Amino acid sequence: MPRYFFHxxxxxxxxxxxxxxxxxxxDAAAREFARLGTGLFVLDPFLPSLFExxxxxxxxxxxxxxxxxMAGSQTGIPKR
Structure with missing residues (x-):
């Protein structure tokens, strides 16, 4: 299975x-993994809104x- 890196x-x-x-x-699974990770950051109340x-x-x-x-743009999660 290929290895992907998420910078x-x-x-x-x-x-x-x-x-x-x-x-x-x-590649599709790697993009989904990144999308889900981005969603976790967007939901964190301690991260600044500049994360977008x-x-x-x-x-x-x-x-x-x-x-x-992009954080907040492709996650389907509403911005705070």
Whole structure:
């Protein structure tokens, strides 16, 4: 099963690099994993509203970017 890495970005800058990764069956499952993780951040009452400027970048083992998931925009979860 391929391993994907989920880096947290602010514009062009990586602010948190995922060095462990997560096994997902395919690109679609990796995008869903990032979407669900983003939803958890959006629901956290202690995170600032500026988090909406961040995104998860989903990257394969060979460094190919699969997607970028913006916090609050693709989660289906209402913004606070």
């Amino acid at each position: 947290l970005r602010l514009s062009s800058r990586i602010v948190a690099r995922n060095g462990v990764g997560h096994d997902c069956p395919d 400027q961040y995104c998860f970048e989903v990257v394969t083992e060979d460094g190919t970017t699969v997607s970028q998931t």
